[in-house]
Structure formats: C-alpha cells, structure tokens
Amino acid sequence: MAKNLRLKASRAAKDKTQKDLAEAVGVTRQTINAIELGEYNPSIRLCIAICKALGKTLNELFWEDDLQ
C-alpha cells in the first residue's frame, strides 16, 4: 500500500500534529501514523471521521486513481 501523502499534507495545512488529529477522531497517534505510511487500511468510518476533521472529502484524501 502506498503512502498517503495527501492526508499528511492536509493535516499539515491545518497545522495539526498526528496527535491532534488522532485526538480529534478518537484513535491513537500510531494509527494516524500507520495510515499516513500506508501500513494500515482504515475502515470507512474512520476515513469519514478523518475527512470531517480535516474538512476534506473522501475522494480528496483516500481515492486512488490506479485502483479504478
């Protein structure tokens, strides 16, 4: 699984640390780190929570064109 650089960039644009985002969505910092590194495939529920916390859509953060 590829790194999710869009998530990392969106988080940085909102000036949030991994810990801030983790607290906002109710998971651990390591889980956010694993998602950004592409080591963990989050559930749709968590994806939506992250999108809402960062003010982005699912497509903007998680859609991968090469999966089409």
Next chain:
Amino acid sequence: MKIEKEKYDERQLQIRGEIFKHGFLTACALMLFNAFLQGEGIGWANGFHQNILMFIFASTVISVEFHLRDVYFGKGGRRITSISIFGFCSVLLLVLSVFHGVQGEKFVADHRLTDNGFHIVGGIMFFANTICALVQLFREKQAERTIK
C-alpha cells in the same frame, strides 16, 4: 465526529487479536511439551509451579508483543503509572528472590525449581515485560517529538 466508545481503536483491536492468537498457540505448545516431559517422567518443578509458570510465560509473550507493537495501552492509557507499578512489583520480586538466595535458599533442588526458583523466574518474566514497556514508552516519546 469522534470514535471513542471503545478503549482501543480499530487498528489496535485487529493487532491485539493477532497477538492473542500467538499467546494461545504458545500456551498450547507449552502444555504439549510439558505433557511430553511428564510422560517421560521428567519433572522441572512441582505441578502447581509448572502450571503457573506456563501461564505466566504465555501471558508474558502476549504482553511483550503488545508493548512492542504498541497496543498494550488504549486511547489515553496511563502509561507511566502502569509501568511504575509493574516495574516496582517485578523489581521487588527479583530483589526478594535474590535476598533469599543469598541467605541460602536454593533456586533449583533435585533438578526441580524450588519456591525461590519459581519466584525468580516469575520475576524475570515480569521484569522483561517492564523493560519492553519502557522501551516502547521511550520510542513513543521520541516519535512524538520527531514526527510532525
């Protein structure tokens, strides 16, 4: 939208499930090995100590893996308090065992663990758990500082 009903998040629950499987397999392997030893007439401790040590060993495998994969503590777990209590108990157990050893109590007699031997082996397992928790705490603090 915040997901916080459970103590552990979804990734942690998934990993904990894998680790419990490893612990279960370890316990099964230990029981089979112990049954084989008993069948051959080889005893390494009294029956009570054998069972407790096998249980503690399987629990230690689970705990150590929990620590190393960072799923021991859930969201907002009190790491330092838990590690301090665990560390204090393990050191106390080890110090008491060594103290009794110095006073002349044997750790092994007739190729079997004595009460004191049982305490020191248990203490070593608890201590290994504490060390892994400390290592993980250090790694986590470092990661919090470096990852932006």
